[in-house]
Amino acid sequence: MKWLSLLLLVMLILHPLSAQANSLEHALTACRAEQNALKRLVCYDDIHLTNKAELPAAVSGTTSDPRANAADVKGASTAQPDAAAAKAKDSASERFGLEHQRQPEQASELSFIVSKISYNNRKELVVEFDNGQVWRQQGSGHYPIAVGEQHQIKRGMLGGFNLSNARNNRTIRVQRER
Template sequence: MRLTWIVAAVIGFSSQAYAGLEQDLALCAAQGDKLDRLLCYDKLAAGVAKPGRQAPKAAAAQAQPSASAAPAATAVTTTAEAEFGIHRKPVELDVDKLYLEIASVQKDLYGSLTLNFTNGQVWKQVETRHYKLKAGDTVFIEKGALGSFLLGSDDRNATIRVKRLK
């Protein structure tokens, strides 16, 4: 009889702990900002690893950024042209095609091109196809499939895949 009560108590406590964890996860999932959501999940993981876990509302409150921190993060103003092609930036851009003038062209040992543009951007060819370019040419770079970028010119019907280095 005593064993039955112990088993029932263990099942009851574990189901309540599981329900509390589900509520905590739901609070984290409701976070709109990616960084806030990640911080909330990290706090939950740290609380699960330690015996004294935080209350769900306290973890969610700590994950919320302060009102003074938000303007500082958005105070940095960037232009769409300067951020085009950089994958590490979580900025949504509305530029799909960008026209640039080539300042210089270098070839590596494998024949891949490294292009320096007049605006300071540096792009590198990521495939081995031959594509002839020279300084002073005006080319476009447009978004391709799966986050890739294509370089081409209006007078040719061919493009090459490129990635931004700088």
């Protein structure tokens, strides 16, 4: 009689687990059959969330709130972070991904008057402006320029700079030497 009751008890315990495994297998098969990638991902997420909700907290060893688990692991006694840390986190998350964009205080274009023109050993144009800045051409294209003319230095792509003039429609890429 003991064996029969023990066998009955084991079957009662294992029956819900096998039913859960069958339902999980059925749900995974349904997700695999989905052709749309986004819908398939949502299907897998739903399976994960439903299976996580079905597990009791005592068996899984965790609660459904990951923040509560982190507080338990760290041994934190306070549930609310201080206001300064929250504000710093918010400002960091607001700036995330915007590092490459120009800052509003930076000028995008400056105008100078040419004071000296020369060429280096590679026959690249070297221009000195009235404020003492020296800019060197990157590349080998021809650019018409004369002493006393006003030219603009504009910010280009990927941190580069371009030298241009309103008189002609040419632009060359330049790099600041001094």
